[in-house]
Amino acid sequence: MKSKISIKNLDFHYGPNQALFDINLKIKEREVMAFIGPSGCGKSTFIRTINRMNDTIPIAKVSGEVLIDGKDIYAPKTDVVSLRRKVGMVFQKSNPFPKSVFENVAYGIRINRMHSGKSDLEDRVEKALVDAALWDEVKDRLNSSAFGLSGGQQQRLCIARALAVQPEVILMDEPASALDPIATQKIEELVVELKKEYTIAIVTHNMQQAARVSDKTAFFMLGKLIEVNPTEIMFTNPEDQLTEDYITGRFG
Amino acid sequence: MERIIDSQLDVLRDKLLLLGGTTEKAVHRAMQSLTQRDSDLAQQVIDDDKVINKMEVDIDRLSVEILALQQPAAHDLRFVISVAKITPILERIADHAANIAEAAIILNNEPEVRSYVDFPKMAEIAGEMLQAALDAFTSEDAETSRKVIKRDEEIDKIYDKVFGELIEMMIRDPDSTPSAAHLLFVAKHLERIGDYVKDICELNVYLTEAAFIKHKKSIKKLKKQAKREKK
Numbered sequence: 396m397k398s399k400i401s402i403k404n405l406d407f408h409y410g411p412n413q414a415l416f417d418i419n420l421k422i423k424e425r426e427v428m429a430f431i432g433p434s435g436c437g438k439s440t441f442i443r444t445i446n447r448m449n450d451t452i453p454i455a456k457v458s459g460e461v462l463i464d465g466k467d468i469y470a471p472k473t474d475v476v477s478l479r480r481k482v483g484m485v486f487q488k489s490n491p492f493p494k495s496v497f498e499n500v501a502y503g504i505r506i507n508r509m510h511s512g513k514s515d516l517e518d519r520v521e522k523a524l525v526d527a528a529l530w531d532e533v534k535d536r537l538n539s540s541a542f543g544l545s546g547g548q549q550q551r552l553c554i555a556r557a558l559a560v561q562p563e564v565i566l567m568d569e570p571a572s573a574l575d576p577i578a579t580q581k582i583e584e585l586v587v588e589l590k591k592e593y594t595i596a597i598v599t600h601n602m603q604q605a606a607r608v609s610d611k612t613a614f615f616m617l618g619k620l621i622e623v624n625p626t627e628i629m630f631t632n633p634e635d636q637l638t639e640d641y642i643t644g645r646f647g
Numbered sequence: 648m649e650r651i652i653d654s655q656l657d658v659l660r661d662k663l664l665l666l667g668g669t670t671e672k673a674v675h676r677a678m679q680s681l682t683q684r685d686s687d688l689a690q691q692v693i694d695d696d697k698v699i700n701k702m703e704v705d706i707d708r709l710s711v712e713i714l715a716l717q718q719p720a721a722h723d724l725r726f727v728i729s730v731a732k733i734t735p736i737l738e739r740i741a742d743h744a745a746n747i748a749e750a751a752i753i754l755n756n757e758p759e760v761r762s763y764v765d766f767p768k769m770a771e772i773a774g775e776m777l778q779a780a781l782d783a784f785t786s787e788d789a790e791t792s793r794k795v796i797k798r799d800e801e802i803d804k805i806y807d808k809v810f811g812e813l814i815e816m817m818i819r820d821p822d823s824t825p826s827a828a829h830l831l832f833v834a835k836h837l838e839r840i841g842d843y844v845k846d847i848c849e850l851n852v853y854l855t856e857a858a859f860i861k862h863k864k865s866i867k868k869l870k871k872q873a874k875r876e877k878k
Contacts, residue, residue, distance in 0.1 A: 630720045632857030642720045644650050
């Protein structure tokens with residue numbers, strides 16, 4: 396399977412402080428890669444470099460290459476809006492718009508002019524909600540406010556919103572950390588389902604979650620990528636002593 | 648800072664070593680009851696097997712508890728898995744010891760059919776192997792474990808010799824057949840103990856190196872085994 400994302404010699408600075416050091420990493424197409432590490436290790440900063448979410452921070456400086464399908468997303472001619480459509484993101488705290496369930500999902504489709512009419516728009520919204528495993532729960536309340544949904548449903552609505560614009564990569568930054576175990580399980584099942592079509596990078600503090608959903612796991616510490624390996628290796632026989640110490644709870 | 652899991656893993660290790668020591672003793676005493684024709688001792692070995700069974704259940708329970716509540720990973724996980732797999736092996740070795748003791752009680756009531764020269768040697772090697780395997784588990788010594796695995800061939804060789812001799816004896820002296828048959832079983836029990844110790848050593852290698860080395864018999868060894876079975 397070919398690499399969907401290739402990171403080469405990536406450095407990242409917040410003003411004078413270096414947050415990422417010489418990261419080199421490849422994520423294959425339709426692979427789930429989990430990112431683990433202690434708080435402040437740079438894992439969230441790292442995944443935000445994959446769709447240039449850090450561009451909004453004035454003091455941020457990136458060097459090195461982030462290639463998606465072989466193209467450097469930091470090249471001057473890159474259309475950032477189109478990049479973020481291709482590389483969707485789901486955050487720790489669900490952030491639905493103050494609109495109806497339907498409008499939340501329809502929004503991205505409308506602004507990207509992806510639909511050919513009302514019926515097509517409805518079909519696309521329905522497909523995104525089905526793919527996000529939310530359709531059965533909201534099909535009778537599409538016009539109700541998104542704020543009326545439970546936390547887990549709101550998070551899946553945000554996933555549906557990301558899916559509606561047909562991305563190829565989905566970045567998830569602790570998508571289940573604010574959810575109860577049942578809602579968390581649904582998100583995890585969804586990740587496993589979504590990997591049939593999408594490449595997924597997921598940051599998590601929950602190591603069992605990383606173990607359950609990912610094909611590969613990357614361990615970050617103090618801005619450095621310490622180890623990346625197939626998840627079953629990481630959790631049974633990690634190569635690096637730092638990884639072993641972290642996943643067995645000796646620090647962190 | 649000590650982790651909560653550390654003290655539980657220590658308890659698990661201690662319990663396994665205690666089971667190992669008790670098993671070693673059972674094998675030694677079972678052989679003693681046979682060679683010294685001591686049926687009381689044989690009966691003690693049989694009775695003590697219940698204690699070993701209880702120890703096994705106790706370790707099983709603790710292993711499950713640690714897996715469920717502490718969710719160990721990496722070396723911790725390999726440690727709990729190894730203990731959980733070594734425990735029933737030790738329990739089976741103790742079962743073989745009890746079976747030898749049962750045979751001893753029967754044989755001790757019959758006239759001695761042959762001297763047991765080769766049996767103590769087999770038992771000695773099995774006992775040494777078991778002790779070395781448990782030491783290698785404690786010190787996480789994969790190299791020693793691999794050496795112990797090789798020693799199983801010594802037991803196999805003596806087993807082949809004893810097997811041939813006992814069959815010959817049955818042909819030559821049909822009256823000795825019932826006793827010789829019991830001795831054949833004893834030899835088989837000792838041979839199986841060697842195999843089980845080998846399994847423990849393979850788990851030691853897994854614990855230390857995360858490598859699965861079982862079921863990787865060399866072609867040379869398979870040919871040798873086929874030849875032996877043909878005889």
